[in-house]
Amino acid sequence: MDDMFLSPTKRLVPMLLVSLGLVLGACSNSASNQEGNNKTGNSKNSIEIAFRDFGSGSVGLKEWLNAVKEEFEQQHSDVSVRFVPIQASEGDFFAKLALMVKNEQTAPDIVTEDTFMINSDAAAGNIDPLDKYIEQWDDWKNFNDRVKQGVTAVDGKVYGIPYSTDTRGLWYNVNIFRKAGLPVPWNPKSWDDVLEAAKTIKEKVPGVVPFWANSGKATGEATSMQTFEMLLYGTEDTLYNFDTKKWIVKSQGFLDSLEFIHQIYSNDLGPELSQVLTGKAGDIVQTELMPKEKVGIVLNGNWVPGVWREGGPSPWPEGTEVYKLTAMPTQHGQDPGFTSMSGGWALSIPSKADNKDLAWEFIKLATSEKYNKLYVLKQGDLTPRLDVAEDPEVLNAPGSVTKEAASFIKFTHFRPGVDKYPAVSTAIQAAVEAVATGSLSPKEAMEQYAREVTRVVGKENVEVRK
Incomplete structure (x- = not known):
């Protein structure tokens, strides 16, 4: 490993190492403690940046960080x-990061x-809130x-500077669609259209996965969001419900959403569970199944095309000619007709960081x-910046779907x-994994969800929608 990449386990004091082992198991990047129990960031002329290394999807992220590091x-x-x-599944990444930032000796x-x-x-x-810095940052x-809303907490303060945002939709293989006799371009108007297309692919194009959607606990937010x-x-x-400030634990929409997932797996329209229930599911679909044209529709x-770019983990110049991105329809085609979800990533400063002013200078750059x-x-993400969003090089980048994806923002949700x-x-x-595996029916999974959320947030903070 390049010496500028410091494994988190090298930095943890012995007691924290014990805690990490008990809570999470040994870190995959275990190494000698030669670089010491003392945090290198204690030096006023050193800063440390912790990030999730999630395999092929991190290649562009690392190239960006390395370029900024060089100029900085x-x-x-x-x-x-x-x-x-930090090489870990999503859930483990958040848990490990939480342990790191809570300790003065390990906080990046x-x-x-x-x-x-x-x-x-x-x-x-x-x-830390960053408002004191932002006030002086034109x-x-x-x-x-x-996008700023996503980094603003309920106290009205800003806690991160966004470097990416995104939208989601349906990728479909034009060659598989043509073999199946399905229309190209494809613009589904309801969930029924999506299910019918998947069923047609199963019937007409054997040997491919008709429909892929992340469906396991191991893929974390990629499953829930x-x-x-x-x-x-x-x-x-x-x-x-923002009006009542309560979580809606039971609703027809919740049940219908689980029923859609049930339809996919009970009709053999989805991938093998061994493929989709692993933390590597994202790599499997983006770097293996899609380039081999073994999947018809991917939510x-x-x-995605960032993985296929020249120099990326799975170069495939014609990828966006073979797979096209279309909007996800609402359930019955009701207004506004389509839906999407948006999130993104930001750079934040831990409250126990040593070099906050230097950290801010790095974030600005x-x-x-x-x-x-x-x-x-x-990386292939959407930009949170207005000027970059209008840059012709970004809009017309080879293999880019920026124009299509950005058009989804008008009906996106957070x-x-x-x-x-x-x-x-x-x-x-x-709940999703239970339905995908068939261990619970959609209704049983919703009941399980309602019990768990009620336990977590309190009975007074949940409601049932009829």
Whole structure:
């Protein structure tokens, strides 16, 4: 491993290592403690940046960070930047990061923060508000206001600077569709259209997976947000009632969303469970099944072509000619006709970081127009910046679906920005996996979800929608 990448287990003091082992098991990046029990970031001329290393999907992220590091160290000749990649499933990443930031000896100076964690981490005191910096930062006006909402906590303060956002839709293989006698271009108007297309593929094009959607606990938020909430927010129901400030634990839309998943798996329209219930499911579909044209329809995000770009983990120049992105319809085609979910990532400063001012200087550079443009070109995410969003090089990048994906923003939805969401999301994942495996019926899975969420948030904070 390059010496600028510092394994998190090298940095943990002995007692924290014991805790980490008891709670999470040994870290996959175990290494000697030669670099010491003392946090390298204790030096005023060093900053550390912790991020989730999630395999092939992190290639562009690392290229971006390395480029920013190079210029930052040129600008600050007495400062060194160290990366702390955390190789873990989504749930383990958040747990490990929480342990790191709570301890003064291990807290990095910057963390990559999934925006759905902003509220819970802010409420826990794990990250600092950045308002004192933003007030003196003229560049903040160049960020999309809707994306800014995702990094603003319920206290009205900003806890991260976004470097990406996204939308989700349906990828479909034009060759498989033509073999199946399905229309190209494809613009489904309801869930029934999607299910009928999947059934037709199963019948007419054997040997391919008709429909893919992340469906297991191991894929974390990609299951709860990217699959379940893409369905739920296409019904008349939502997860949370902002008027009553209560979680909706039972609703027809919730049940219908689980029923859709049941239809996929009970009719053999989905992938093998061994493929989709693993934490590597994202890699399997993006780097294996799609390039081999072994899947007809994939419920996924705009970032997929980033994996196929030249120099990426699975180069496939013609990928966006073979797979096209179309909008996910609402359940019955009701207004506005389509739905999407958006999230993204931000750079935040832990409350126990040593070098907060230096960390802020790095964040400003990393999220500048120059480097955000580099990031979105390398990674394939949508930009949170207004100027980069209009850049012709970004809009017309080979293999890009930026125009199509950005058009989904007008009907997109965001996860509830309340601090209990991560725990609720875990309950969603369990319900989806139970239905996918057939261990629970959709109604039983909804009952299980209702019990778990009620336990987590309290009876007074839930409601049932008739």
